[in-house]
Amino acid sequence: MPTLTRWLIKTALVYFVASLLIGVLLAARDAFGLSPALAALMPVYFHLLMVGWVTQLIFGVAFWMFPRYSKEMPRGREGLAWAMYASLNAGLLLRALSEPMHAATTAPFWAGVLVVSALLKWSAGLMFVANMWKRIREK
Amino acid sequence: MPRLSVLLIRTALVYFAVGFTLGCLMLVEKAVRIDPVLWRFFDAHVEFLLVGWTVQLAMGVAFWMLPRFEGGTSRGNEPAAWTAFFLVNAGVLLAGLGSFLGLPQAVSLVGRLCEAGAALAFAVHAWPRIRPSPA
Numbered sequence: 001m002p003t004l005t006r007w008l009i010k011t012a013l014v015y016f017v018a019s020l021l022i023g024v025l026l027a028a029r030d031a032f033g034l035s036p037a038l039a040a041l042m043p044v045y046f047h048l049l050m051v052g053w054v055t056q057l058i059f060g061v062a063f064w065m066f067p068r069y070s071k072e073m074p075r076g077r078e079g080l081a082w083a084m085y086a087s088l089n090a091g092l093l094l095r096a097l098s099e100p101m102h103a104a105t106t107a108p109f110w111a112g113v114l115v116v117s118a119l120l121k122w123s124a125g126l127m128f129v130a131n132m133w134k135r136i137r138e139k
Numbered sequence: 140m141p142r143l144s145v146l147l148i149r150t151a152l153v154y155f156a157v158g159f160t161l162g163c164l165m166l167v168e169k170a171v172r173i174d175p176v177l178w179r180f181f182d183a184h185v186e187f188l189l190v191g192w193t194v195q196l197a198m199g200v201a202f203w204m205l206p207r208f209e210g211g212t213s214r215g216n217e218p219a220a221w222t223a224f225f226l227v228n229a230g231v232l233l234a235g236l237g238s239f240l241g242l243p244q245a246v247s248l249v250g251r252l253c254e255a256g257a258a259l260a261f262a263v264h265a266w267p268r269i270r271p272s273p274a
Contacts, residue, residue, distance in 0.1 A: 138145055
């Protein structure tokens, strides 16, 4: 298993646990009448689960198992793939921090961080597509 | 990789790129209030990423990797899998774009029916392939 795949899948596992713990917190909010401000964690919960866990796990397995690009570059441009990993996770972490803070304070600083997080995640997605596209081909 | 898997996975990648782009636009809108009309993309964002990307990718990989028949030369009922490909994409477009374009609710309903039909067609294809490996 390539090094990047191990990083992607282990990071995905961390998001899996973290997102479901946030799910517990959201359920506890309803059950015990905790602060309504915790509702701002709902989109964070969903995106950590679906992007941090499911999508990142897919990225890891696809990088490892999909047909090889060439003999010289079996998994495509590895530098681009590492940049995708960094961008995706920086974007996710910044979002997890800034989305609830933006909801709570509406301070311009957190709005700016939220925009940066959106752009990082988006660019990670495009980097993944760019690197995988030519590996998806008929034998 | 068989042609149908290439089509399913590349189409899934297109939905992924479009769905991620819509999500990025809505998140930026949330932060800096560009234009609330962007939130009309919400249903398309969810539909493209959950069904167009995740589900379709799984179908593509399953069609490629599940055990084959006749010494590895046949994937069985391929027309059922092709039907699933066409139905799932019709469904995602109808269910995802119906609300954005302000189309009647019946359009989304037809989209969901197409998606359910795709699931049925894919199950018909894949069911016999789920079996023990030959000794």
